[in-house]
Amino acid sequence: MSKTIQVSLSTLAKTIDHSLLHPTFTDADVLAGIQLAKSYNVATACIKPYHIPLAKKELSGSSVLICPVIAFPHGNSTTEVKVFEANAAAEAGGQEIDMVVNIGKVLSGDWEYVTSEIRQINEAVTKHGAILKVAFVKTSTGYGFVKQSDGSYNYKGATPPHLKIMREHSAPEVQIKAAGGVRTLDDLLYVMSLGVTRIGATATAAILEEAKQRGIGEELVTVEVKVPGGLGGGY
Numbered sequence: 001m002s003k004t005i006q007v008s009l010s011t012l013a014k015t016i017d018h019s020l021l022h023p024t025f026t027d028a029d030v031l032a033g034i035q036l037a038k039s040y041n042v043a044t045a046c047i048k049p050y051h052i053p054l055a056k057k058e059l060s061g062s063s064v065l066i067c068p069v070i071a072f073p074h075g076n077s078t079t080e081v082k083v084f085e086a087n088a089a090a091e092a093g094g095q096e097i098d099m100v101v102n103i104g105k106v107l108s109g110d111w112e113y114v115t116s117e118i119r120q121i122n123e124a125v126t127k128h129g130a131i132l133k134v135a136f137v138k139t140s141t142g143y144g145f146v147k148q149s150d151g152s153y154n155y156k157g158a159t160p161p162h163l164k165i166m167r168e169h170s171a172p173e174v175q176i177k178a179a180g181g182v183r184t185l186d187d188l189l190y191v192m193s194l195g196v197t198r199i200g201a202t203a204t205a206a207i208l209e210e211a212k213q214r215g216i217g218e219e220l221v222t223v224e225v226k227v228p229g230g231l232g233g234g235y
Contacts, residue, residue, distance in 0.1 A: 003225040005193055009216050012188065013208060016042040017067055017098075017177070017200045020051070027054070034058045040208050044096055046200060048072070049085065052092045067133075068094040070121070075100030079117045086121045090128035097125045098133045133177060133198075167195035185210040186228045193225045 018037040020030050030051050037045040038059055044067035045055055055066045068089040071077045077085070086097055099121055105113045122132045166176050178191045179200035185207050188199060201207065216223065 003193055004222050005189065005225055006220045006222050007216060008218055008220045009211055010218060012211055013041050014043045015192065015198055016204050017044045017046040017198060018042050018204045019046045019200045019202050021046060021048065021069060030054065036205060037064050038062050040204055042204060043198060046098060049089045052089065052094055056093045065095040066093055067096040067098055070097055070099040072100055075102050079120060083120050083124050087124040090125040090130040094130055096131045096133055101134060163191060163194045163196055184228065186226050189223060189225050190228055
């Protein structure tokens with residue numbers, strides 16, 4: 001028996017962090033991307049911190065949140081620098097903060113360092129009312145969102161086995177973000193069926209236009225979940 005989930009166009013849109021992080025993006029590229037995020041009423045526009053003022057101006061009056069990245073994409077800054085950057089981003093208007101932990105420390109199993117870093121940055125952003133989202137985090141730390149990929153440009157993106165493990169071992173209140181690899185509507189529906197509540201995507205327009213073409217509108221409808229072709233163990 002095939003698996004189904006209920007979705008609407010707005011629930012799909014609100015799973016998307018529209019990613020505007022490519023290193024070659026000009027101010028004009030980012031402006032166009034922010035306007036696209038607003039037009040589709042997605043969850044957030046995910047930007048570099050220096051674009052926060054532009055995002056605040058363009059997204060004023062909308063429900064699209066501002067999501068700056070911290071220590072992106074490699075997470076190699078010292079904790080003190082990350083705390084400063086996160087505090088500045090939240091103070092400037094960042095509402096959801098995407099941080100990258102020290103990947104080498106994660107791979108070394110130094111969870112004391114990782115947990116301490118996350119705690120300090122979480123304290124810095126939450127005092128401004130922002131939410132912290134963490135890339136490569138040990139899920140027992142239990143902060144807001146956990147994000148499967150570090151967002152660099154030579155990775156294969158979120159993989160279903162990892163997403164399943166993260167959902168299984170994260171507390172119910174911890175949301176899971178699949179960063180990268182979700183490029184089609186079927187991809188999105190599939191990861192949602194695994195318990196993912198947010199994705200990082202550049203293919204926002206393609207995904208949501210495909211949803212419209214399939215008859216998904218503002219009313220909840222039941223749709224079949226298909227395993228996207230070529231998923232094998234990942235995207």
